[in-house]
Amino acid sequence: MWSYGFVQxxxxxxxxxxxxxxxxxxxxxxxxxxFVGMGISHAAFGGVALGLAAxxxxxxxxxxxxxxxxxxxxxxxxxxxxHEDTVxxxxxxxxxxxxVVLVRVANAYNLDLMSYLFGSILALSWSDVALxxxxxxxxxxxEMLFFKELLFLSFxxxxxxxxxxxxxxxxxxxxxxxxxxxxxxxKLVGIILVSALLVIPAAAGMQLSRNYRGVMAVSALxxxxxxxxxxxxxxxxxxxxxxxxxxxxxxxxxxxxxASPRRVYVRRRxxxx
Amino acid sequence: MRECRVKDxxxxxxxxxxLVIDVEDLWVRRDSHYVLEGITFSLREGTFLGVIGPxxxxxxxxxxxxxxxxxxxxxxxxxxxxxxxxxxxxxxxIGYMPQQVLFDPYFPVSVYDVVMMGRTCCIGTFRLPRRGxxxxxxxxxxxxxxxxxxGKPIGELSGGQQKRxxxxxxxxxxxxxxxxxxxxxxLDMDSQENFMDLLMRLKEEKGLTVVFVSHDVNxxxxxxxxxxxxxxxxxxxxxxxxxLGSERLKEAYRCEFDxxxxxxxxxxxx
Numbered sequence: 001m002w003s004y005g006f007v008q009x010x011x012x013x014x015x016x017x018x019x020x021x022x023x024x025x026x027x028x029x030x031x032x033x034x035f036v037g038m039g040i041s042h043a044a045f046g047g048v049a050l051g052l053a054a055x056x057x058x059x060x061x062x063x064x065x066x067x068x069x070x071x072x073x074x075x076x077x078x079x080x081x082x083h084e085d086t087v088x089x090x091x092x093x094x095x096x097x098x099x100v101v102l103v104r105v106a107n108a109y110n111l112d113l114m115s116y117l118f119g120s121i122l123a124l125s126w127s128d129v130a131l132x133x134x135x136x137x138x139x140x141x142x143e144m145l146f147f148k149e150l151l152f153l154s155f156x157x158x159x160x161x162x163x164x165x166x167x168x169x170x171x172x173x174x175x176x177x178x179x180x181x182x183x184x185x186x187k188l189v190g191i192i193l194v195s196a197l198l199v200i201p202a203a204a205g206m207q208l209s210r211n212y213r214g215v216m217a218v219s220a221l222x223x224x225x226x227x228x229x230x231x232x233x234x235x236x237x238x239x240x241x242x243x244x245x246x247x248x249x250x251x252x253x254x255x256x257x258x259a260s261p262r263r264v265y266v267r268r269r270x271x272x273x
Numbered sequence: 274m275r276e277c278r279v280k281d282x283x284x285x286x287x288x289x290x291x292l293v294i295d296v297e298d299l300w301v302r303r304d305s306h307y308v309l310e311g312i313t314f315s316l317r318e319g320t321f322l323g324v325i326g327p328x329x330x331x332x333x334x335x336x337x338x339x340x341x342x343x344x345x346x347x348x349x350x351x352x353x354x355x356x357x358x359x360x361x362x363x364x365x366x367i368g369y370m371p372q373q374v375l376f377d378p379y380f381p382v383s384v385y386d387v388v389m390m391g392r393t394c395c396i397g398t399f400r401l402p403r404r405g406x407x408x409x410x411x412x413x414x415x416x417x418x419x420x421x422x423x424g425k426p427i428g429e430l431s432g433g434q435q436k437r438x439x440x441x442x443x444x445x446x447x448x449x450x451x452x453x454x455x456x457x458x459x460l461d462m463d464s465q466e467n468f469m470d471l472l473m474r475l476k477e478e479k480g481l482t483v484v485f486v487s488h489d490v491n492x493x494x495x496x497x498x499x500x501x502x503x504x505x506x507x508x509x510x511x512x513x514x515x516x517l518g519s520e521r522l523k524e525a526y527r528c529e530f531d532x533x534x535x536x537x538x539x540x541x542x543x
Contacts, residue, residue, distance in 0.1 A: 212381045
């Protein structure tokens, strides 16, 4: 299997996506942005449909729609009297609805669209891999540079604001990075399933460690293992790569949940009354 | 350069205590109504000020206005000789403890990590903590009596220990002023006593000015140098004995009570 060019591209691209998404997933989980990740990724559907209808590279149009929705979520929940989850509920279904209309108009219900929805092991070219590497580097550089600010804002937003942190730059920057990473991941993992890579790795990490360093290490390992194992399964059983990756990830989460010292601690406390 | 403004401010006093907080005819509007109307008082360096008032009186708004987080509609507020706009770059001289730190008990950070968060604005953007930062954090943890617990997850600490950790975070800057918004709320009597002893020791050692918002007048009667009572408007400002003995206090709380006998007769939270 390793001698095939498309497998090599999927493995390299998948490993890069796994590490980037997993390391970002820590802040997605602790800032309770799981629904934001889902909203942004689903908004990509509108962008992909627009690209297919207009004959533009779907990744480019999806990038635009994701960034717009991400910034829209940030701006509307800040300015309007609407909660963040409500804004996401409004924006992502609207973007998806637009996608459905555009797909119908362009008569683009085809295999290409399905691979964007559920991911395909065949989808990546070397230029896609290069783009994934570039965006991954940018997102992780951003996370590294603003790590202490992101951590403070995630833990205690009020005091962080009171101590004069650049809240807007950190908040909007994170949303933009999230949308860029989602866009470059959809070819391999798919629009519907990419948000899993932004949630489950850190959720598994949180089961096994009580410090963010440990959480991030477990998270990166779980993400990497799930992508490599998922691609192997996808290749051998001819399954959509995104679905295979997410199922492996879910199995890893279950294992971490069962092995969690936190569960043992809670059980002991309950037993002790 | 950043240090100079505050150093110059204190140096200009030639050894005499400076007015570190000066509030003059402060009005703050929220939506269609005013939450603070014409508040005026000033505070000298090293003073412990107790702020009391019923729920919704605007106590937290006053603290946030001091931090520059809320813009006054009218009037003037000066902290360390600076307007809120200028203060934005000097916030590392102000330690703040909010009313409640609502955090997930499973948030994966240790006591050390939480206290280090307080140093974020001192460290600066794009920079990592240096040796000096790590030393200050260790000193602050030791100062609040949490040494040996640095590596413990914050969620595993008791309520009193968490408050100590947040106090350590507030003093690990180049703190001159401590703004504490109901820091002893939710603590049992013993933990309150320990917290106040610790606070008074730190105040003396570091020469801090303390603004302490609380519903607990007994604590303030014992520890505060001065008290203000607000209920949207300024009702009283003076020494604790003057404030607590004043008839105008009942007017502010809109109920009857007797502090000295310890018998509440009007259901007020004071």
